[in-house]
Amino acid sequence: MAQALGISPQYGFSTGPVHSCPICRLPHELLGHIFRLAQRHQLGELEDDDDDSDYSTVKTQPVEVVVSQVNLYFRDIALGTRVLWRHINLGQNDSVEKLRMYLARSGPRVPLHLRLDLTRGIVALTEKLDLVFEQLDRWQRFTIHSKIETSDVPVISRLYDASAPLLEQLGLCVDDVDSENLKSVRRADSEQILTQGCPRLTVLRLRGLSMHFFRPPIPNITTLYLEQTRGLFIGYEGFKDLLTAAPALAHLSIFDAIIDEGADTWPTDSVSCIPVPNLISLRLSIPGTLQHVFSDILISISAPRLEYLVLRDVGETHLDKFWQLPGVAHKFPALHSLTFLEFDIRETDRLVMICGALPGITEFTCASSTSYAPTLLLIMAGKSPTSVENLWPNLCTLNMTLDIEDLGIAKAAVERRLGSGHLLKTLRLSRDVFDYADEEEEETLEWLGGNLVIEPFLAIARWPPGSDYDPDDTWFTN
Template identity: 25%
Template structure:
């Protein structure tokens, strides 16, 4: 018997399959539900163990394809279930009805949505009582994000009035009050003036017993047109996890058990006090919340001032050792006395960013801007300064750049002009050498790069004095 000798270096190969055999194997693989096509050469398929948790189960549609169809499944059907759940959570942050939409795409996606409790935690109260109760049930033991946003909408071209009467507000809150121990955040926004809205929304949240919120982390209460001066004590005086608060148009009893752990505070004064009394109120608040990292203060000009005010000035300073961002906002035509006084009482050794915001977008500088910088000294730890509209004076840029060595960026926003960014460069310690080989003496000026949209300026020295 003669044997054909394989040339040296050539690999042993299996005989090629015919076209009909390939089609049969492909059809058998598509029709099989669990096992891959058998190997005609006797090689057993690799078993897949159920207890192998290293490979996440992938989402696949068991669809029979036509033999002539060469279309592949979309890549999203090959993603692990865990990744799809994270995508669904990201989408639900922008659209509250996103969980309902994805649960109607397919049976597999509905199972994923129903088995992800955090997908249903956001409850935006409205007259659709059954829907929100079902969402609470689907959230299971997960914490809840409560929203009450009665904003006007349009129906068939006609304006639809928001549910702003106290009875509707109290009924909406009645749905979620039994689950107050599961609240993670509370957001209430009233866009228009209606009397007794805060009492209707918060009366049961201020009861002496059974109204504690041990899980709440974020609080947002906005009613700019409020005319009710009553002070509320929220959550029976206990909210140990509260870290963020945004308040506008409401008086609260500022207890340490509620607000001692705040790291973010966006505070707009309610307007029921003014002058030294308002400064005293805010200073007492900041003494309690001494762990703030981000602070934003606004004193709007409101005609409602009904509470008795003190006449003596407040001289007690407040130390905020962890404060890194301070935002001073002005809504009127000039800097309020209360805002300027509080700024002078703050001790901020770690302040990195100062933002001077003019919400009225004044074209000219504030009349009291010069006096403000006479009494307010910029902290030496500043790194970034943002100046907008009425806060801007061209004579103030150079003193800031020359007197604060740690300032690296100054952002300027003026009316009808693009935003300008001044990047300040620290002075080099090495001495420059001229063409003649002699060292060039160092100057006291600070190098700066002025950049704006569509333009670039290189400025070496600005010989301008502010005062």
């Protein structure tokens, strides 16, 4: 960190003159701001495309600790910048003393960002939890990972009759609940925790058993993650009730089979019966063998403002019921961005039907670990059995993983679009295409660069669009 800030690294504090160091002549406020930017960088909240930077190798200690040990000038500023100490991670190796230090240095009024990893044994857990929950009025972000909620050492159960006035983001990742605790869980209530109020809560992750046992009030929720990992299904009615209880919902991410086909069915007359009027972006991944739920969800929701759709692990037939819906092309009139992750649709006629069901796409992303020319690109290049002249006529941006041997197909697709007057503006391809291109492929890249913007396709865009880095957003990114 010291090297990243342009000064000589120190081990311990420097008590000698510091004003010979140019950076130490900066005003307190500016240097404190630099520390905060460096911390955000380390936490992953800022993009860093430079893998070779010195900074990328200095991540063993938190920024706030490192800068407080450079010299006395830095230490005074670090300790005086209270928001540097708001990020508190509590895991197996974190001591009570560290927790007390961060709480004290952040001051009594700075909102806290807390992450608790209770998946492994933690010494003095009750004492640490007492300290954390004493600060409930200061929680702004709170995430917990726990293997089991027990009656002996309750954690989330402490939130039953509680309020969190500053809480904005809550992540509950709980694998199991012990039988004794089940006796006291108010499962029938729609609001089970924080029943005294959390008026600022807008981002909520319910993973594992959390959506069944530890649900907070959700009228103000704008971003909701439903991540079923334990085989306890929420059911169609439960799913519908959950969404209709969140009228402000703008971003919905579902990793959940939702129904147990042996005990529950999706109604056949559910067309647009779940209103989500403010929904802007939707992600779907259906684990297990119930992939027809892809179609069921898309058919059931009424989302006239939906702009972004991300589908992971869609197979050949999983969208058939959706694209066969009468009038489907008018179902999502605002939809313009479509992303397929690890999809497996190679039948050209079927893919054309899917494109026809979502006609307004202006940006398409296709990311797969399988090395074959994406079917859509073959159709666009006129190299498939199904010939479609103006597939997605408004398409401007194409992002895809592509084997370097298929670069010629990309060129043919761009040429065909040019000839039809429906020009692509931006093409992003796998980095390997740029790194390992031979002379002929370099010529192809040069031709492409003369007709549109061509760039490496580095990563799937963060979700929701424009959001900060989320270390728990793993189901769609790994």
